[in-house]
Amino acid sequence: MPTKEKTNGRFWLNGSSYMTTGKKQRSRLPPLRTSILATEKTYASSILGVYDVLSTVSKLRRFDPNVPLDPPFKVEIVSPRSGTLRTASNLEIASHCAINEITETDLVILPSIQLDTNQWIRGQDPEITQWLKEMHENGALLCSICSGVFLLAETGLLDGHEATLHWAHEEHFRCVFPDININMERLLVTSGGNLRFVMGGGSSSWQDLLIYLISRFVGYPAARAVCNFYAIPWNFEKQTPFYIFTPSTDHGDSAILHVQKWLDRNFSYQNPVVEMYKQAGMPQRSFLRRFQKATGQTPIQYVQQLRVDRGKRLLEQTNLPIEDVAWKVGYEDPTFFRRLFKRLTGVSPGVYRRNITVPNFADLELMIAE
Incomplete structure (x- = not known):
């Protein structure tokens, strides 16, 4: 069986030694066999994006001497x-071989998959599950992108370990795989012995995954060269800035649902929690208990999440000063809003606006023309 251990900053993968520190680039070693799994459920973007970038690393040497000569x-x-x-994107892709033809590989990458109505049925892909177990046993590093972690979780190998995935699937994943520790803070999570599981959270986290793999196995200078060539930014280390507040509304408590609908229209109301008691038409203690049972949050936590979410929309869609954004969502003290925003998203309002706002290309073209 191939050896797999970490010694003196080097990662032993299937009998060969690779740098993990990023201080030196990977010298002449056998190329890492990298198997990207494609099924009818996977999205083409994370298949083709991964394939294109990893296949062309050595071609960037003419732009940067830190890139190795050999692929x-x-x-x-x-x-x-x-x-x-035919993938979930309705795009046809030709595979190079079937998984039953592969007895050993170095890296397995599980692209993002389509989840209809956010439902995952346990045991639906036994052939894939068994193959992943065998590849892991034979020394492979297993990676997932976004919802691809559902396939990885099916193996049971992640039980007791940390993982991440797209925020939209968090609640369902926790229900289906309660033994896996979800970290929704980070866009990229590594776990397991010798960090043999690598998971990206968002749909476009395949870019972060690739830069991580290149840095780990080829070296940081080569990873930076790839970032520069493909213009791949690492704007956020956390996934929390991308989180969209989607509170539970199917809890069956009509009184609480009425309050939620009222608050959705009146989130900037002064002293909103007091008004929520009145809207519910029940004693304060009963309201607190029922609200937390229905939503999983206290009223003040709910209000803060909702206000910050609306603040994010204003930061994305307007040029309002942060002080005005704070006022519009219900906070007279912009300093408090800034602190709350950073606590819930991991970044300040200013950093969020700079990194996540899509530029107005029409305005940019006018500026260039002038």
């Missing part, structure tokens, strides 16, 4: 059956 990755698209398949 560091031998990339292939694999699937349960060889041949052409």
Whole structure:
């Protein structure tokens, strides 16, 4: 069986040694066999994006001498059956081979998958699950992108370990896989012995995953060269800035639902919690108990989440000063709003606006023309 251990800053993968410190670039070593799993449920973007970047690393050497001359990755698209398949994006992709033809690989990458109505049925892909277990046992590093972690979780290998995925699937994932520790703070999570599980949270986290893998196995200078060439930014280390507040409304408590609908229209109301008692038409203690049972949050936590979420929309869609944004969502003290915003999102309002706002390209073109 191939050896797999970490010694003196080097990562031993299937009998070969690779740098993990990023201080030196990977010298002449066999390319890492990298198997990207494609199924009818996977999205084409995370398949093709991964394939394109990892396949062309060595071609960037003409722009940066830190990139190795020899290709560091031998990339292939694999699937349960060889041949052409139609992905969730309705795009046909040809796989290089079937998974039953692969007895050993270095890296397995599980792209983002489509989850209809956010439902995952346990045991639906036994062939894939068994193959992933075998690849892991034979020394492979297992990686997932976004919802691809559901496939990885099916193996049971993540039980007791930390993982991440897209925020929209968090609640469902926790219900289906209660033994896995979800970290929704970070966009990229590594866990397991010798960090043999690597998971990206967002739909576009395949970019973060690739830069991590290049840095880990080829070296930080090469990873920086890839970032520069493909213009891949690392704006956030956390996933929390992207979180959209979607409170539970299917709890069956009509009185609490009425309060939620009222608050959605009146989130900037002064002293909103007091008014929430009145809207519910019940004693304060009963309201607090029922509200937390229905939503999973205290009234003040709910109000703060809602206000910060509305503040994020204003930061994205307007040029209002942060002081005005704070006032519009219900806070007279902009300093308090800034502190609350950073506590809930992990970044300040100013950093959020700079990094997540899509530029108005029409205005940019006018500026250039002038």
